[in-house]
Amino acid sequence: MSTTATPPPTEPDATAAAATKESLPTSGKDFLNRIRTGDLGSLRVLVLLAIVWAIFQSQESRFLSSTNIVNLSLQITAVALISVGVVLVLLLGEIDLSVGAVSGLCSAIVAVLSVKHGWGPVPAILAGLAAGAAIGLFQGVIATRFGIPTFVVTLAGLLIWQGCQLKVLGETGTVNLNPGLLTDLAGKFLSDSVGWIVAIACVAFFAVVTLVGYRRRLASGLSAPPMALIVIRIAAVAIAGLLFTAVANKDRGVPVAVLILLAFVASFDFMTRRTRFGRHIYAVGGNAEAARRAGIAVFRVRVIVFTLASTMAAVGGIMAASRLLAVNQSSGGSDLLLNSIAGPVIAGTSLFGGRGNVWSALLGALVIGSISNGMDLLAYTSATKFIVTGAVLLGAVILDSLARMGRAQSGRV
C-alpha cells in the first residue's frame, strides 16, 4: 500500500486528481486523462489484452480453449521471467540488451553440467544462476565504474555471452536434457484439487494482505483508497486466479511453471514496493542526483539491479530449456531479447525510468505471447508475427511518450 490516497477533500480539479495516485477516476474526462498520462497503465494493457483476445477468438475458436490457454501460459513463462529483471533495469532508466544471450548461456551451462558432467539438477541450476549473477555484477560494475551507457556495455555483453554459449555447448551444438527435475519445471502440472487449493490460498492471501493494509491506514486516520477500489482489485485477482484454475483443470491442470512465474513476480513486486531498496530503485530512476544527495548509494543500487536482471535472465533461460527439453545454439536468441523488453513497455513501464511495476512483466508477456500464439493458430508466417508485434510495441512506446508529454502539459515533469 505504498501509493494510496483519496482525491483531495476540496474540489478535485483534473490536474490535482491526476496527480494523486491510485484513486478512482472522478469523472469520464478524468478517466480518459489518466489513461492518457499513464496513471492507469495496467488498465490500459488489460484493455489491449481483451482486444487481442477478442480478435483472435473471433477468427479462431480454439484460441480461448483450455488447451490453448495452458499452452499460452507455458509459452510466456520464460520471457515473462526475463522481463521481471528487465523491468528493474527499465525503472532505473537503463537498458539491458544482454538478457537474451545471458539466458542462453546460463541454460547452456546448466545443461552441459547436468548432462555432460553428471551434476545433479539442483547444483547445476545453482551454478547457472550464479553464472547469471556474476555476469550481471560484471556488466553493472563496468557500466557504473567507467560511466559507459548500459546500452553499449550490454550490447558488447550480448556478443560475448553468445560466443561463450557456443563454446560451452561445444561441437554437438545441442544438449538434450535428461528427464528429471530440469524437465519437470515446465512439464509438470498440479492435480485438480491441489490446483484449487493453491489458487484459493493465493487469492485469500492477497485479499487478507490488501484488507489488513487498508484497515491499518484507516485506523491511523490516514487517507485510504476508496473501498470500491479495494473490492474491485480483490475481485479482479480472484476472478483471474479462479478462472484460470478452472480452465487449466479442464486441460492438464495448473502448470508448475506458472506458479514459479507468479512467485517470482509477486516477490519482486513486493521488493520494489515495500523495501527501502525498491524505493531507492525508483528514486535513482527518477532523479539519480537527488537520490545521491539523499544519501542513497546510487552505484550500489545500479550494480545490484543489473545483477538481479541477469540472474532473472538465467531463471528464464532455465525455464525455456525445460520447456524445449534441450539447449541449442539458438537458445536465448531470435526475438527473445526484444520481446522481453517490449513486454514491460507495452504494459506501461516507462523507458525513461522511474515509472512502472513488476506486474507489467507478466502482463506484457501475456500480450506479446497472445499475439504470437494467435498468429500461429491462424497459420501466419513469422514475418507477419514480427510486423504485428513490432507495430504493437511502437504503439506502446508512442503512448509512453504521449503520457510523458501529457504530464508535462499538466505541469508534471
Place this chain on the structure above:
Amino acid sequence: MAETTPLLELRGITKRFGAVRALNGVDFRVMPGEVVGLVGDNGAGKSTLVKVISGIHPGDDGEYLWEGQKQSVTNPTDATHLGIATVYQDLALCDNLDVVENLYLGQEATTSGLLDEVTMEKKANDLLEELSVTTIQSVRGEVGAMSGGQRQSVAIARSLLGEPKMVILDEPTAALGVQQTAQVLALIKRLKSRGLGVIVISHNLRDVFEVVDRIWVMRLGANGGEFDVNNTSEQEVVSAITGLTGNGQRKTEGTVTQ
C-alpha cells in the same frame, strides 16, 4: 542579541582554489532564531562560503565555531552532525515520487525491514501541518505535478526531518511567482519561530528585506558590509554589493571566483 553565543561563527575564513582566493578572511555570524541574508554579486563568494559552512569545501584558514565551540568541518557529514541542513537551489527532488516518499528519501522508516508507510505518512502530515504548509493537498501527490512553491516547501520540510539547528537556503525564491514566493517567505518565518538559525542566499533584495533580520554583503570574496534590516535601505545594501560604499571592514585583495 550580542550577549548570547552565536549558533555559528566564522572568523577569518580563507579559501583558495589553486592561486585563486575565493574567500579572503571572511567573518560571518548567525544567532539562534535569526534569519541572515547572504547577498552579493555573482562571484562574490556566497556559494563558496556556504560550501565551507556545509562542509563541501572545507576552509583553508580561519576558525569555525559552532555554539561557541571550535569545530573542524571537513565534509558534509560533519556539518549534518552539527545540525546544519542545506536546501539547494535545484531542490533535488524525485519527480516520480510522492511527497512522503521524497521527504523520507534515504531515511525511510521501516518496521522489521519493510517500509512503514503509515508512520511516514503520519509524520509527514504532522510536519507539514506544523509548518502550516497548506498548499499541499495530498502528501500522496506526485512531486512532479506540483508548483515551484510547493516543491520548495517539500524541500525545506525535508531538511527539517534531521532536526537541524540551522538551515541554509540557496535562492529559495528564484523562479517563483509572487504568490509562491509569499508562501516560501512565510515558511522561512516559521523556521525562525521554531528557533532555527536560517541563512538565506538570494539575489532578490525585496525578498531578503521582507524576511531576514540581518544582511551580510559579500564582495570580491570578502565582507562587504553587515546591515540590520531595520536600520538600512535597499539603496545602502546595493551600494555595498556594488562596492560604492561599505560599512564593514572591507578587504581590497579579494579575488573574484565562483
